[in-house]
Amino acid sequence: MLYKSSWCGEGPLRHRSNQYPELDCAAPLVRIERLSKQYVQRGALTRSKVTVQALDQATLTIRRGTTLALVGESGSGKSTLARCLALLEKPSAGAIWFAGDNLTEMNSKNLLPFHRRIQLIFQDPTSALNPRLSAAEIVMEPLAIQGEGTKLWRRRRALEMMEAVGLPARWEHKRPLEFSGGQRQRIAIARALALEPELLILDEALSSLDLANQEMLLQLLADLQAAHTLTYLHISHDLRLVAQCADEVAVMNQRTIVEQQSALELFARPRHRYTQELLEAMPSLESICLERSA
């Protein structure tokens, strides 16, 4: 087990130490090349077709064991990228390489094992969990879908996962409605981890939580990453969050990736004009207080 320390501190800028320089030379776990996605919408009554470009030639790489943060404003295509990567949508053009395999050229039968290795966590935990199932059943479901083991074994594993995310096993029969928002997100994480994925995509997963819960979950995620060498794609519009946990940052604007750098580099020396604007728009607490008192 590789151990990687996480850090938390105060202030907007963080320093993230890279203790494993050898990973720089390793082939990236994920390589997305010129990914494009179009949606065709029919007008409701006019029957005209409107083509919406959701992704336009986006390119990015993610290295194993690191956290890549994807930032950008709403509508820039972050969620679409996440869904394409999570194999929930089929891209219109481009390629997705995962550990040396081209996912875009596979049929659904061959893609099945990849569904285990890539998992997606949604922004709203309430809608992502079936309210009629109990917590244990929710966490067991991916194991059942992938046909793992017996029912007994699955249940034990589900309880293990619940414990791993900090939920007591005796809560296995509770329904999602009986949990708080932060706890529901933990259930979602437990479910995602049940299949031991290599890549975890967090689509604004912490945005709907309050700061205290965010901190706790960030800590949990960092611990899990350290324990299981997980790779994270963290999608967020919150730069403070990004600064706390990202190794590398990719910036999305106008449905394409405009810049990808290590976090330090990006915050210190942003290259693209949009990134600069983004960073300038984020004031620190001190500067806000300074402005107001003036």
Place this chain on the structure above:
Amino acid sequence: MTHRHKLWAAFVLLACLHALVFFAGFFAPYDFATQNRDLTFAPPTRIHFVDAQGRFHARPFVYGLRNDPASAGYSVDQTRVYPIRFFSRGSTYRFGRVFPSGLHPFGVDDPGRLFLMGSDAFGRDQFSRFLYGGRISLMAGWIAAALSLLIGMIVGTLAGFYGGWIDHILMRGGELFLALPWLYLLFAVRAALPLHIAEWQVFLLLVAVMGLVGWARPARLIRGVVLSAKERNFVLAARGFGASDMHVICRHVLPQTWGVVLTQMTLLIPQYVLAEVTLSFLGLGASEPIPSWGTLLAALQQYYVLSSFWWMFLPAILLLPVFLLYYAAADALQERLASVPL
């Protein structure tokens, strides 16, 4: 009364009704086909506790009837007294189609007759015929409703889940069924079947066909539920684990439809019972000797029956509480389902 209590009350009463009808062999004092040619159109038998001499009897009794040419009806013959026996032996029936038995909760010895609801043109006991007839009518309602719902579920789920041209074709097909007024559609479908249905198996065929006719409306409702259910994030999450369509449908989408299915069931059953009653009433459904609530009502089409024999109208009146119970159950169910948070 909370809706929970209402629901339980309605279901319990419905269960009692169905038990009465299901065990018609036991509860009905006479067989549905036994004729008494000398007692045609006899009024409901009066039950007495006090006899002609003014003595009180703990066990109720009835008098015999004899033909009275003067009033063109019957007059009571007080010389013939028949006490009502409880758990008496009467006409035989088969319990569960296997065990023959003659046990009934009440009855009178031959040649006395206990006509709780009077008798019809052939002297057959209306009460017994009502119970036996309920079997046919209610069973027809249940089977047809179940069939309609099953087809509606399949069609609605397919159309809602897969969308596209499947949805288009299925919904257009449903429109076809909805474009005819239901009675005309029923008649048209009935026209496709052989006219005289004496065997009850063939009658079931009729019922099945009835059920095939009404799938369009439930299908539409279920399609709506499926459409909204398949967009939910937990369905997407399941797909993220590589779930097949079948898994998603069975585990996540269909459970969302149970509410609609249940309420539709309670609404469809009375509709189909009524359809069977209407068909039998018109002579297009069950025919002699099978009794059905419809055939019981058919006698009312004759002028002299309506004007002279008031008890023949009783089956019509007794239909009211049956439908009332079903509608009350449907209402209570809807309230209950609406209050469950999802």
Place this chain on the structure above:
Amino acid sequence: MKYFAQRVIHATALLLAISFFSFALVELAPGDYFDSMRLNPEISQQAVAGMRSQYGLDQPLLIRYERWLAALLHGQLGVSLASRGPVGPVLRLRARNTLLLSGTATLFAWLLALPIGIWSATKRNGWADRFWGLATSALLTVPDLVVFLGLLLVAVRTGWFPTGGMRTEATGGLGYWSDAKDFARHLILPALAVALVSVPILIRHIRAAMIEALESPFLRAARGHGIANSRLLFRYALPAASNPLISLLGFSVATMLSASALAEIVLGWPGLGPLLVESILSKDVYLVVAIVMLSSVFLVAGNLLADLLLFASDPRIRME
């Protein structure tokens, strides 16, 4: 106009599909009109076969359908096997009677339901509203058949209404006015019957539509301006509620048709309903198909009418 053309095309396609559907359905029935004749030893098999081919009953399904469709385009609806004459005239007469009945029943129903619905909406949760709510629920529980039989019972026992037929044979020719009165007396019972079974649902819908209109923000604003209640009701709320009510009018054609079919049979009004039952019992193929088609023509026409009325009355639809 495009809106309209679309609707009409759709309706025509639907009717075509229904025509084939009902044709095929009746064809599925085993045996045919000449069954009883076959059993008659006096009529030879050749004669029966000859009659069959004369009516074209020995051709395969598709050919018969084609021929029927071709004839339809010429205005011919086929031949009634029972009356040996064309279907058209028989149908016309009965259809007229059914339309008369349905029309009058619709009039009665709305005349009853509108005031009650509006009153219930204005006096919401008051004793009147509760009373009518209970009454409508009670009436809804009673099956149509029982309502009709009940009315028949009343007619027979009290003798207030004639039972059956459209006019009393004996009095024919006594003059136009008495003829008309006689006709009206015969019409009242069936029309009342059909109206009675439709009224409860109508009341519910009218009440709901009126309540929605009465609670809408624009009405509250108008009330705040001090406009009198009666004016509010008739000049503001009612027009606002008319949208759902107009579509209700169009769609109620369907239930009205079914209800009137049954009422005609039970109460003896010579309309399409009894004719349909007779023709089914005698396997008069072309007549059955014609009646079924006609009923769906009425229904589709009713829906089209509802669409038209909505289009004309609701500017929001015109905008789309």
